[in-house]
Amino acid sequence: xxxxxxxxxxxxxxxxxxxxxxxxxxxxxxxxxxxxxxxxxxxxxxxxxxxxxxxxxxxxxxxxxxxxxxxxxxxxxxxxxxxxxxxxxxxxxxxxxxxxxxxxxxxxxxxxxxxxxxxxxxxxxxxxxxxxxxxxxxxxxxxxxxxxxxxxxxxxxxxxxxxxxxxxxxxxxxxxxxxxxxx
Amino acid sequence: xxxxxxxxxxxxxxxxxxxxxxxxxxxxxxxxxxxxxxxxxxxxxxxxxxxxxxxxxxxxxxxxxxxxxxxxxxxxxxxxxxxxxxxxxxxxxxxxxxxxxxxxxxxxxxxxxxxxxxxxxxxxxxxxxxxxxxxxxxxxxxxxxxxxxxxxxxxxxxxxxxxxxxxxxxxxxxxxxxxxxxx
DNA sequence: GGAACCATGTAAAGTGTTACATGATTTT
DNA sequence: AAAATCATGTAACACTTTACATGGTTCC
Numbered sequence: 001x002x003x004x005x006x007x008x009x010x011x012x013x014x015x016x017x018x019x020x021x022x023x024x025x026x027x028x029x030x031x032x033x034x035x036x037x038x039x040x041x042x043x044x045x046x047x048x049x050x051x052x053x054x055x056x057x058x059x060x061x062x063x064x065x066x067x068x069x070x071x072x073x074x075x076x077x078x079x080x081x082x083x084x085x086x087x088x089x090x091x092x093x094x095x096x097x098x099x100x101x102x103x104x105x106x107x108x109x110x111x112x113x114x115x116x117x118x119x120x121x122x123x124x125x126x127x128x129x130x131x132x133x134x135x136x137x138x139x140x141x142x143x144x145x146x147x148x149x150x151x152x153x154x155x156x157x158x159x160x161x162x163x164x165x166x167x168x169x170x171x172x173x174x175x176x177x178x179x180x181x182x183x
Numbered sequence: 184x185x186x187x188x189x190x191x192x193x194x195x196x197x198x199x200x201x202x203x204x205x206x207x208x209x210x211x212x213x214x215x216x217x218x219x220x221x222x223x224x225x226x227x228x229x230x231x232x233x234x235x236x237x238x239x240x241x242x243x244x245x246x247x248x249x250x251x252x253x254x255x256x257x258x259x260x261x262x263x264x265x266x267x268x269x270x271x272x273x274x275x276x277x278x279x280x281x282x283x284x285x286x287x288x289x290x291x292x293x294x295x296x297x298x299x300x301x302x303x304x305x306x307x308x309x310x311x312x313x314x315x316x317x318x319x320x321x322x323x324x325x326x327x328x329x330x331x332x333x334x335x336x337x338x339x340x341x342x343x344x345x346x347x348x349x350x351x352x353x354x355x356x357x358x359x360x361x362x363x364x365x366x
Numbered sequence: 367g368g369a370a371c372c373a374t375g376t377a378a379a380g381t382g383t384t385a386c387a388t389g390a391t392t393t394t
Numbered sequence: 395a396a397a398a399t400c401a402t403g404t405a406a407c408a409c410t411t412t413a414c415a416t417g418g419t420t421c422c
Binding site for chain 2: 089095099166170
């Protein structure tokens with residue numbers, strides 16, 4: 001179970017609530033790692049039972065009490081151990097969009113084109129987000145908190161995201177043209 | 184559950200056993216869709232109960248009887264319906280390797296480099312496989328079976344795979360150099 | 367006035383992996 | 395002699411998603 005490690009990674013940067021963790025993920029690792037709140041809350045409880053994190057409750061009015069989690073020494077050890085172990089296999093992903101395209105030979109060309117144009121929009125938006133929203137956010141965060149070594153990693157990962165999305169967009173344009181001309 | 188649709192997609196091309204389906208997936212959609220045998224066998228039974236497929240048993244000696252599945256009219260309808268529905272959201276994937284890199288700020292640079300070089304090997308191998316194994320396999324299959332429209336889709340998807348792997352490899356080389364020079 | 371945000375969680379259902387169980391044939 | 399291929403499946407476990415439940419505040 002690797003939600004654990006993702007949460008430890010974020011909690012190693014600063015103490016946070018489950019809600020904060022979800023937001024952090026959505027704003028950074030979203031494209032290659034994500035988790036839902038109903039997965040995060042039980043995971044944090046389990047992690048506390050295992051001694052990887054500890055929590056403090058901050059009472060609030062009109063809202064549920066805020067529960068701030070903090071990584072423990074044991075948690076930091078577990079994180080380091082996990083980080084030091086290299087990934088030795090290619091992890092196959094899942095893409096419904098590609099699976100559909102793969103089997104779309106029997107579909108009418110204009111139906112395929114419609115699907116591809118929807119994908120093009122989505123990936124173009126993501127590309128813009130990575131360039132105009134995430135890139136400055138990483139830069140700001142590094143400048144503010146002075147997390148230079150961490151920031152270098154974030155920027156590297158973001159750069160891969162940008163390159164992959166650019167590749168995807170270029171391929172979609174190519175695929176659309178291919179199908180348009182041969183239809 | 185989309186194992187169902189993947190299986191329907193393959194069975195629409197020709198009748199097959201569960202074992203065949205697994206092999207077909209491994210040889211084609213593996214990078215963006217996969218399933219294990221212990222997922223495939225129960226799925227086929229469920230699909231038969233739902234009337235999406237039907238099966239014939241071919242007795243064999245020394246081996247378990249071969250059970251060949253064939254798509255039904257209802258199965259073909261379900262497949263078409265699914266194919267015609269466009270994918271309207273970006274599906275976030277999961278990459279343990281990227282998640283680790285994202286949190287590797289505290290790791291020693293040569294440890295990070297070791298991880299990245301392992302990844303480089305894996306992705307270079309995959310790139311070779313796509314170019315030298317999959318590309319001719321697609322071409323052969325199209326020539327043999329004359330599945331020209333399907334083949335065009337397969338080739339398009341393969342091309343994306345190749346472009347993405349090439350991008351990934353280039354980025355890994357860039358990341359390795361970055362860390363080597365700044366370490 | 368409604369949507370989105372903050373903030374917690376539970377329960378049920380769905381999906382996927384790993385281990386187990388069998389056993390002949392073919393390749394290394 | 396060991397490993398891989400062919401060929402089927404079950405059982406237990408692990409993980410994820412969706413729906414439910416609550417309720418005040420802030421933005422449009």
